Amino acid sequence: MQPGIYHLLLISTALFFIGVYGFFTRRNLITMLMSIELILNSVNINFIAFNKYLWANKLDGVLFTIFIMAIAAAEAAVAIAIIINLYRSRQSIDVKHAEELKW
Amino acid sequence: MNGSTIIFYLLAALTLGCGMVAVTTRQIFRAAIFLLFSLIGIAGIYFWLDYEFIAAVQVVVYVGGIVVLIIFSIFLTHQAGEQLPKQSLRRKLLSVLASVCGFLLTIIQVWKYSFTKSAGTPVEPSVGNIGRRLLSANADGYALPFEVISMLLLAAMVGCIVIAMKSPTAVVSKENKAQPEMVTIDQKEQKILVEEEIGEV
Numbered sequence: 645m646q647p648g649i650y651h652l653l654l655i656s657t658a659l660f661f662i663g664v665y666g667f668f669t670r671r672n673l674i675t676m677l678m679s680i681e682l683i684l685n686s687v688n689i690n691f692i693a694f695n696k697y698l699w700a701n702k703l704d705g706v707l708f709t710i711f712i713m714a715i716a717a718a719e720a721a722v723a724i725a726i727i728i729n730l731y732r733s734r735q736s737i738d739v740k741h742a743e744e745l746k747w
Numbered sequence: 748m749n750g751s752t753i754i755f756y757l758l759a760a761l762t763l764g765c766g767m768v769a770v771t772t773r774q775i776f777r778a779a780i781f782l783l784f785s786l787i788g789i790a791g792i793y794f795w796l797d798y799e800f801i802a803a804v805q806v807v808v809y810v811g812g813i814v815v816l817i818i819f820s821i822f823l824t825h826q827a828g829e830q831l832p833k834q835s836l837r838r839k840l841l842s843v844l845a846s847v848c849g850f851l852l853t854i855i856q857v858w859k860y861s862f863t864k865s866a867g868t869p870v871e872p873s874v875g876n877i878g879r880r881l882l883s884a885n886a887d888g889y890a891l892p893f894e895v896i897s898m899l900l901l902a903a904m905v906g907c908i909v910i911a912m913k914s915p916t917a918v919v920s921k922e923n924k925a926q927p928e929m930v931t932i933d934q935k936e937q938k939i940l941v942e943e944e945i946g947e948v
Binding site for chain 2: 645646647649650651652653654655657658659660661662663664665666668669670671672674675677678679681682685688689692693695696697698699700701702703706707709710711713714715716717718719720721722724725726727728729731732737
């Protein structure tokens, strides 16, 4: 059976929920950031699959993927700056130790 | 089952397997390396779909940029060989339950839906076409989002530098603290030197 849009959507859904599982179980800020990267990548696969198999006469999916990648890069850079700043003041990057804004 | 199909399934297995290990392993550096292979698998899927430009951007931005940034921050914040704490079984089970339920719900919805293909001549996703579309200011162009993204990247860069910069007061206080320690070290070294000289004499 030739892989089609359903196979790609299956992969992207599985990757999305792997990322969600990591986000639920991890308590370390860097590993949570990794899970977010997996989630964003699964969304990119969706856009490319729709562009390839449903709207081959347009390029919107490709352009959206490029914008998501740019935003993901900016998000990762800012998140890591915050993590390093947090490590400097707490000596730990566990979410348990960053609770000033809780409640 | 021809070669192309086999390559697709291998890439899918690489992506999902490495992604699974990346979120479950207790060694954070291993998690980063498996994330890297998972992202390479996704780039391979883009190559398989004939979207070469997106695959190249994926390799450059994610594998060359974000994963390297993550590995750097792991080096800055973790001791070598340190393992992440074990999670409670209850949390793991509930997370697996939530993820599997969400997965099944989404997949059932996708499977029931029949997608309709749009009619029209396919556009080649080449760099030239993408660039023209990205920078055209016509009704279907993406010039405005492009400019907004460039401003966002500039703001993120400035914000990163400001957030990660050491505050001047902290630097001053550290230097003040460091001063006496250095003096004592010098004195110790001098003492040792003097003692050695005495011993030689």
